[in-house]
Amino acid sequence: MAKKKTTKSKSETLDFSKYVRWFWIVFLGGILAVVLVFLLASWGVLGEMPDYTRLENPETNLASEIISSDDQTLGKFYFDDNRTPIGYEDLPKNLVDALIATEDVRHYDHSGIDGRGTLRAFVFLGSKGGASTISQQLARQLFIGVRDKDNTTNAIIQKIQEWVIAIRLERQYTKEEIIAMYFNIYDFGNNGDGIRSASRIYFGKEPRDLDVKESAMLVGMFKNSSLYNPRPHKNPVGVRNRRNVVLAQMAKYDYITETEKDSLQKTELDLNYSPESHREGIATYFREYLRGFMKDWAKDDKNRKPDGDKYDLYTDGLKIFTTIDSRMQQYAENAVNQHMPRLQAEFDNQNTPERNKTAPFLDLSTAEVNKLMSDGMRRGERWRILKKQGKSDKEIEASFQKPTEMRVFKWIDGDASEIDTIMKPIDSMRYYKSFLRTGMMSMDPQTGHVKAWVGGMNYRHFQYDMVNQGARQVGSTFKPFVYATAIDQLQLSPCDIFPRAPITIEANKFGNPEPWTTKNSDGNYSGEQTLKDALASSTNTITARLMNEVGPQPVVEMARKLGITSEILPVPAIALGTADISVYEMVAAYSTFANKGVYNKPVMVTRIEDKNGTILYQFVPESKDVLSEEVAYVTVNLMEGVTKAGSGGRLRSKGVDKYNQMYREVMTGYPYDLQNPIAGKTGTTQNQSDGWFMGMVPNLVTGVWVGAEDRAAHFRTITYGQGASMALPIWGLYMNACYADETLEVSKGQFEKPSNLKIDIDCTAKDEGDILDESDGVDNIQLDF
Missing domain, CATH: 1.20.5 (Single alpha-helices involved in coiled-coils or other helix-helix interfaces)
Incomplete structure (x- = not known):
């Protein structure tokens, strides 16, 4: 057994x-x-995998960044990816803490795969959280893409590839670099590609300035940036709840205290939503100019990548360093937005249907208005698009009479706004023609650096740039060129006296086919004036006398030397500003006077770097001697008289005075009170269609133009339709803001006098008293000579 x-x-x-x-x-x-x-x-x-070269240089589209002279981002150029990467050192600690606490608390302890988290995910089938590490999520973002949830086999293969790439990433990069790459690659929505764009768009600040609750909100978006999008009115409750989950995770792992968590969870999101697009933000007109500059630069065969390819403005992550000062740019835009709605309100008041049946046009018959609108219709974008689609002229014209839903520009309570409306396209054309527009540029005359560029009121709705593209009659702002030519050729003094009497330039003299006689706007032809008083009061007859002495051709040549390239006919009438010239050209020309006779070509871009910081372009100054230092100074001295005794004298006002009382709400509340030396010139063209002011201090020259798209749209009288009312207020508001910001160091001192000045500028003995011509010496421009 x-x-x-x-x-x-x-x-x-x-x-x-x-x-x-x-x-x-x-x-x-x-x-x-x-x-x-x-x-x-x-x-x-099992599918294509990135090699080590791609791991070292992941392919991501990088936006090109526009950087101001004071190191602020003005905007970006991009197609789909508004991405500007930053380093780990630029991430605030609370942002990194929020990420670690929420997405991968053992980030610093594993090598790409969290074994404990993976086992937990298998055991509980993901009900107690996933197992994807930050490295895995980065691998998916960079190389795998969206997981194929509808095909289990593909999903498993993608997960395996994700693990392999995560391990490789851990070998290739430090833990900190992986965190930075993850923040840089993620799409936070609303063009918020990467943490830098997201931070600027949702909170209007750089990532380093994010506080705890802001960091928590952005980290919360990693779960689903579409579902937890904080854009106003989209999902504020869900976003706040998700943010609070992140805060709870931070408290759980002792990154913040329970008290801090409880306090922060009660707060609102406090967004500062600042969308970044090509048509929004600061310096939009300048950025559009810059786009053209960069396209031309990229086309040049001298500017190529090491492999010979062209640089792509939208994907190569270029850094474009500009001369624009973000502070001055903002002050310039604020000045425009403060003055233009007031001026527009008065213009609209004068052009109600009861007061003007052809509003906004004056001096035109109904037939002339119809022709103007018909011509505008054929030049417009709508006509071009429909024509390209093969529509006939008759069909296109009919489409302009069909009511259409649209969003249009409107000043509301002094703010640039949009309203939804239903309007015929032909009526919307007329509506937009009723708006007064503006162009403004500010430049350092000593360096040529352009500091501010405002091409209009709202780029989304008025895309024509009135700084560089637009050229309008300059009126009396051309007169300093005549005076400078006369001083240069004849050695005249500001104290020389001329009669105000009419003068006729005979037919055939200077190629003039008919006799040309000027008129003074005030109808006063008696007595005499010094040149200084004549320019201050913009006396047309004395300017004509100077033209008769020197001739138009030398004046044209002077303008050319001053950098003006627009067409100027060598005829006597140019003395009164018949030529169409851009704000850009006028500012550069006036800067020559302030810069002791040396012309500096305006500079907008100082250098261009690639994404690695390699310098690709460095600007070379372009300057030339145009006038002697003496002639330049005497011309400036003449223009100082404009702001002391001429129409520019209202810059010295301290509040509601005799000037402001004339203009009701348009001028009220503009206490410029500028007492420092200022040289300048106002300009007003025939029928009050264009208003100009050119103003200078020793280290800053600024030009402003205001007018409508069509010259037939203008103020009825000189009261509002002169440069001193239309353009000068913008200059005054801008300069007050610049002076209030002492970090800018805008000059309040005297223009430097040449040591060898021989021309007499002390006119005290010859002055008959200050002259203030309220009509701004409006030019009587005769075009039918």
């Missing part, structure tokens, strides 16, 4: 050994299978 029992025990032992052997075979086989799968994935058998 005992023998049989022993035999049975041996049999059972043999059977158990077989199971153990099969267990190890299956176990080791499974491990080998897993290893084989990972090897196959690594070799690219």
Whole structure:
């Protein structure tokens, strides 16, 4: 009996050994299978995998960044990806803490795959959280893409590839670099590609300035940036709840205290939504100019990548360093937005249907208005698009009479706004023609650096740039060129006296086919004036006398030397500003006077760098001597008289005075009170269609133009329709803001007098008293000579 029992025990032992052997075979086989799968994935058998070159340089589109002279981002150029990467050192600690606490608390302890988290995910089937590490999520963002949830096999293969790439990333980069890359690659929505764009768009600040609750909100978006999008009115409750989850995770892992968590969870989101697009933000007109500049630069065969390809403005992450000062640019835009709605309100008041049946046009018959609108219709974008679609002229004209839903520009309570409306396209054309527009540029005359550029009121609705593209009649602002030519050729003094009497330039003199006689706007032709008083009161007859002495051709040549390239006919009438010239050209020309006779070509771009900081372009100053220092100074001295005794004298006002009382709400509340030396010139063209003011201090020259798209749209009288009312207020508001910001160091000092000045500028003995011509010496421009 005992023998049989022993035999049975041996049999059972043999059977158990077989199971153990099969267990190890299956176990080791499974491990080998897993290893084989990972090897196959690594070799690219399961699908394309990035090599080490791609891991070292992941392919991401980078926006080109426009940087101001004071190191602020003015805007970006991009197609789909508004991405500007930043380093780990630029991330605030609370932002990194929020990410670690929420997405991967063992980030610094694993090598790409969190074993504990993966096991937990398998055991609980993901009900207690996923297992994706930050490295895995980065791998998915960079190389895998959206997971294929509808195909289990593909989803498993993608997960395996994700693990392999995560391990490779951990070998290639430090933990900090992986965190920075993850923040830089993520799409936060609303053109918020990467943490820098997201921070600026949602909170209007750089990432380093984010506080805890702002960081928590942005990290919360990693779960689903579409669902938890904080854009106003989209999902504020869900975004806040998700943010509070992140705050709770930060408290759980002791990054913040429970008290801090409870306090922060009660706060609102406090967004400062600042969308970044090509048509919004600061310096929009300048940025559009810059786009053209960069396209021309990229086309040049001298500007190529090392491999010979052209640089792509929208994807190569260029850094474009400009001369624009973000503070001065903002002050310039604020000045425009403060003055233009007031001026527009008065213009609209004068052009109600009861007061003007052809509003906003004056001096035109109904037939002339219809022709003007018809011509405008054919020049417009709508006509071009429909014509390209093969529509006939008749069909296109009919489309302009069909009511259409649209958003239009409107000043509301002094703010640039949009309203939804239904309007015929032809009526919307007329509506937009009723708006007064503006162009403004500010430049350092000593360097040529352009500091501010405002091409209009609202780029979304008025895309024509009135700084560089637009050229309008300059009126009396041209007169300093005549005076400078006369001083240069004849060595005249500001104290020289001329009669105000009419003068007629005979037919055929200077190629003039008919006699040309000027008129003074005030109808006063008696007495005499010094040149200084004549320019201050913009006396047309004395300017004509100077033209008669020097001739138009030398004046044209002077304008050319001053950098003006617009067409100027060499005829006597140019003395009164018949030429169409841009604000850009006028500012550069006037800067020559302030810069002691040396012309500096305006500079907008100082250098261009690639994404690695390699300098691709460095500007070279372009300057030339135009006038002697003496002639330049005497011309400036003449223009100082304009702001002391002429129409520019209202810059000296301290509040509601005799000037402001004339203009009701348009001028009220503009206490410029500028007492420092200022040289300038107002300009008003025939029928009050264009208003100008050119103003200078020793280190800043600024030009402003105001007018409507069509010259037939203008003020009825000189009261509002002169440069001193239309353009000068913008200059005054801008300069007050610049002076209030002492960091700008805008000059309040005297223009430097040449040591060898021989021309007499002390006119005290010859002055008959200050002259203030309320009509701004409006020019009587005769075009039918």
